[in-house]
Amino acid sequence: MKTTLRLLNYVWLLSVLFMGTDTIAQTSEMTIGISSAFSSPDELGETAEIIGTVTDELGPLPGANIVIKGTNNGTTSNFDGHFSLVNVQPGSHVLVISYIGYDTKEVAVEVTKREQLNLGTITLSAGSEALEEVVIKGGYKSSQQKALNIKKQSIAIMEVMASDVIGKLPDRNAAEAVQRMQGVSIERDHGEGRYVIVRGTPIAWNSTLMNGSRMPSTEGTSDNTGGTRTAPLDVFPSEMIEFVELSKAITPDMEGDAIGGSVNFITRTAPNKKTLSVNLGYGQNFQAEKPVQNASIVYGDRVADGKIGFMVSGTYWNRNWGTDNYEVVYNENFSINNLQLRDYLGKRTTAGFNAGMEYKPNDNTKIFVRGLYTDFKDEESAVEHTFAFPTQDGETLNTEGEMSLRVRHGITGITLFGTEMGGNHKFANGKFNIDWKASTYDAEMGNRKLPNSGNTGEPAYLMATFSTPVTYNNLTSDGYKFLDIDAPAGYNGDHYDNIQPYLSSTVEGGQLQLDNQLAYKSYSKETDYTGQLDFTYQPSEKVKLKAGGKYKTMKLERGAPYSYYLYLGGNYGAPIYMTDYATTGFPYNGGYLSEIGNPYDNVLLDPIKKEELPTLFNTETLANPMYYHINFNKENPSSAGAFYTGNEDVAAAYVMGDISLSDKLKLMAGARYEHTYLKYKGHAVTTTEDGPIISEIENSNDFGSLLPMVHLKYMPKDNLNLKLAYTRTFARANFSDLNPTETVSLLSIPNTISRGNIKLEPTYSNNFDFMGEYFFKDVGLVSGGVFYKSLENLIYSARSYETIDGELYQVTQPNNSEQGWLAGFELGISKRLTFLPGFLSGFGVEANYTFADSEMDVPQYDVDQSTGEIMVSTTTEKIPNQSKHIFNTALFYEKGGLTVRLAGNYKGESLAVVQGNTENYRWYDKNFTVDLSTSYRLNSKLRFYLELNNLTNEPLRYYQGTADRPEQTEYYSLRGMFGINYNIF
Structure with a gap:
């Protein structure tokens, strides 16, 4: 006991360093308080x-x-x-x-x-x-009260959102709901939110939790290697969420891999009283010109004299979607290599079921069981026109290029399944508590069978490409095409929003011949098993001690075979023309790129029907001797690296204490230790003069992470909080970085090696946070704070040189850089204008802004060609995917039964990919979306609502070097829904 008392006094001395000399006067009071605690x-x-x-x-x-x-x-x-x-x-x-x-x-x-x-x-x-009047009718204000009260009482720096807030925003998945919080932005896929970003940090630095345990990931990369730990949140309907906790400075009892922040989704378990509510919604996606439907039901009750409580909920969300897209690929001299015009149409469905039950035989014991299941299905079809422009071939000037049309259709499915069982037990008049939980979560992603593929059809994403040679006008004298910003003297380049192919003659669909086909498959699976045990002891009114541990084992599977078919008929036999199959009109749903004046209507062709794709892939068609077939599987050197498995075991333990130093000053201090063991299996591919050699490879590694944390909360007034925190957190390497695959070429000069790196250290961050919070009596808040993150071992893709057995190799692999930093500040206000007279008193405003900047040191490697010496230098880069500016703003009105909310979400530009020199870097452009939600509560049971998303039809853009050099631009148009919510009881 004396050792514990001495340790707590040491923690107090540390807190003095944070708070300054003004707190020293309270030392004697604190010492007396701790002594009396024991x-x-x-x-x-x-x-x-x-x-x-x-x-x-x-x-x-x-x-x-x-x-x-x-x-x-x-x-x-x-x-x-x-x-x-x-x-x-x-x-x-x-x-x-x-x-x-x-x-x-x-x-x-x-x-x-x-x-x-x-x-x-x-x-x-x-x-x-x-x-x-507002509270009884269940308006937005009651939701704010819950969130603000939890935030006010917390020692840690956090944000909270309640389920009834989520229900009053035009957000139907978990990512879009969370974007309304201070310091949060999201990344979207075809206009729908998918990933959460906290304070502009990279996605991989933010952890997504389900009831306190990290959600499994199914995310892969474009080459099917299965890349990130990030959980896609568009698979998770917002109706299944009870609360969302966003911790910007975590505590020792939370999982430590959260440099940016930790987002914890708490699902429904049991109500306090009988509940039955139904929600029905119907709307339209104006880009797809097709409907959107939503339905959900929640039922719960308490029986057996209140000892047993249960809740079940089900939701179904069907939304058609459409995307107009154009993409540009550039050569090294910024001339245009090709222009791609893509029109997407799709249908996403999410079906979710959530159930929870608790048993309370007495006031000292609670046992609970929770389970959830969601099935996400994304059926996508696309028509893609590609105009490949000519380039100079040696000394020959060539003005001939190629035009192609690709049709693709596939269904990707993601299932998430989880169960939890746990309990809470109180002893010694409530001073001693034991909490325990065992859980398993499983997430699986793969292709589904197409509806018209027949009983023998295999799940795959099917693509077919038809092409023809074409000749272009308006090229430079040496055969290049440029934008106006890159055009050489005397050449009239195109504006970035009107890049025209300038075909020398009209192309008809009957000219396009079958070129190639691809049956692409994707598969990934993660299964997690977790057990945890927590002990809480409160020896006095001033001290609460907590300790516990968690063990998690994870199994990962990545990779799926796919097939490529090259049709040689155009050169060696009878060609197959696009018009040999049934065609359909180009899908001008919503007008193709009408946002920029429909500039391509004169070059778009009618594609084959997507229903014809399975015909192209049937056994009889593929038996044509003109097909050249490649299977990309574990036996193919080009694809063996996409197949790997991983096992990770994490054992964690923590200890922490909450201490009331006085009636105005509280301290939370402790440490967490996590030990991670990794074992990955993949393939090594070595290319020699005698051909490629494929062998299995297995790598393992382990590391420990000690994470001390200190939080201080000072309350000079009842409605004013000053919070200060030091936390050490980390981010484990992505799965693709740990993939043990190694590709070696002994035919290159120099020899090359491309590989993963199982020895990667996680990125660590020493985080310093300060936040001030002032709570208005009429339900509102003004807050401001600063943060600084000192970073170690940042992970980046490195190209270096090594000498192995006297031979020089160029090595490409992920490595750790030495250091970096990220810093910024945030401001927020939520204020109801109740001081205004009459009708105007129902207005209110919400706004928050986050600024962040960063730097990381990146080693650069080169070889002295005369001496063969390997030279190393260091350059400074911005942290990829980090935005400088993020803000959310909303103007709302609430009075009586009417609620209206106009909300905007802004995410500043961020570096997406480091490629070539700085002028070639790929950037994610700034994005500002505006949404509207309105509702009218007719009585305590019935509410009508209208939701409109993307009012300004904001595009998603990537660009190269400068915003006037686009690489990708997408438009999604407006979507909306009208519905009713009926609380039966």
Whole structure:
């Protein structure tokens, strides 16, 4: 016990360094508090426990502050509104319960020693008649109250969103819901949110949790090597979420791989009372010109005298989508290599089921079971015109190029399945708690069978390309095509939003011959098994100690075979023309690139029907001797590297303490240790003069990560928080970086090696955060803070040189750089304009802005051609995928039963790919989307709503070097939905 006391005093000295000399005056008070915390067991055994549930007329109130009047002994209610106040001295007391926006309530209690006093349900009343009207009708304000109260009571720096907030935003998946939080932005796929980004950090630095455990990933890369640890959130419907916690400075009891932040989705378990609600929605995607439908149902109840609670929910979301896209590929001299015009049409469906049950035989025991299942299916078809421009062939000037049309159709499916079982057990009048949980999550991604492929059709993404030689006009004298910003003197280049092929003659569909076919398959799977055990001990009203551990084992599978068919008929036999198959009109749904004036209507051809693709791939057709066939599988040197498996085991332990240094100053300090063991199996491919050699390869590695953390919270006033934190966190390498595949060529000069790197160290970050929060009494907040991250071992793709057995090799592999940093600040405000008269008092504003900048040191390798000496230098780069500017803004109106919210989300440009010199870098362009949601609550049971997304039809853009040199531009148009929500009871 003396050692523990000494350790806590050392932690206090560390906190003084953070807070400054003004806090030294409180040292004696803190020392006395800690000493009294470790009183004799006999004395502590005389205390009592008070339990209860805080609610309003709608349901539980999380984050309520409960304190014994005249003391510092207090607690807060959890997500279910339950609270447990321990170390209560026997006698008469007054319990004070406070909540932002509600009248403070005082409850007189009389407790005896060793008693557990259950106060049952304590209902709070709204703070004014106007507020009461809003709260009772379940408006946006009640949702804000829950989030702000949890945020206010937390020692850590965090954001919170409640399920009823999510239901009032035009967001139907988890990523789009979270983007409304301060410091958060998202990346989209065909206009729909997929990845969460915190404070502009790279996606891989942000962890996504499901009930406290990291979600499995199914993400791959374009070459099917299965790249990232990032969980795609468009597979997860927002209706299944109860709360979202965004931790910007994590605590020791949370998983440590979260440099940017940790987003925890908490699913529904059991209600406090009988619940049945139905949601129905119908709308339109104006790019696809096809409908969008949504339906969900939630049912829950408590039975057996309240000892058993359960909740089940189901959701179905069907949305057609469309994308107009043009892409440009450049040569090294910035001339245009090819122009691609892509029109996508697709249909995504998400079916989800969530169930939870808890059993509370008494006030000291709770056992729960949770399960969820989601099935995401994305059926995609695309028509792609590609204009390949000529380039100079030696000394010959060539003005002939090629035009091709590719049709593709496939279905990709992702399933996510998870189950959890756990419990909470209280002992010693609530002072000692044991929490445990065992869980398994499984995520699998792969192609599905096409609807018209027949019983023998294999799941695959099918593509067929038809082409013909063409001649172009408006080229330079040496046969190149340029944009106007890169055009040489005397040449009239094209504007980036009107890049014309300038065909010398009209091309008809009957001229295009079958060139090649591709049956592409994708597959990835991750299975996680996790067990955890946590102990909490609260020896006094001023100290709470917590310790625990977690063990997780993960199995990863990546890779799938695919087939390539080159049709040689055009040169060696009878050609197959595109018009030999049934064609259909070009899908001008919503007008193709109408946003830039429909510039390509004169060159677009009618493609074959997507239903014809399975015919091209049937056994009889592929038996044609004009086909040259390649199987890309484990036996093919070109694809063997895409097949690998991985096993990761993580054992973690932590210890932490919450200490009330005074009634205004609180400290949380502790450390977490995670030990990671990796074992990956793949293939080594060596190309020699005698041909390629393929062999299996297995690599392993392990490393430990010690993560100390300190949080301080100072409350000079009841509605003002000042929070300071130091945390050490990390980010493990992506799966593709650890892939043991090694490709060696002994025919190159110099010899080359391309490989993964199992010995990669994780990227570590020492994080320093300061945040100030001022809470308005009429439910609002103004906040501001700064953050700094000192980075070690950043992972980048390196090209270096090595001498092996006297031979020089050029080696490409992921490596660790030495150091870097990321720093910035954030500001936010949420304010209701209640000071305005009458109708205007229903208006409110929300806005938050985050600025971040970064640098990383990247080694550069070169070889002195005269001496063969390998030279190393260092350059400074921005961290990839990091945005400088992020902001969210909203203007809302809420009065009576009417709620209107106009919201905007901005993400600044970010470096996407380092390629060539700085002028060749690929950048993700800035993006600002605007959405509108309105609802009218007719009564306490029935609500009508209208949701509109992407009001300004904001494009997604990538560019090379400068914004006037686009590489990819996509438009998605507007989508909207009208619906009803009926709370039956």
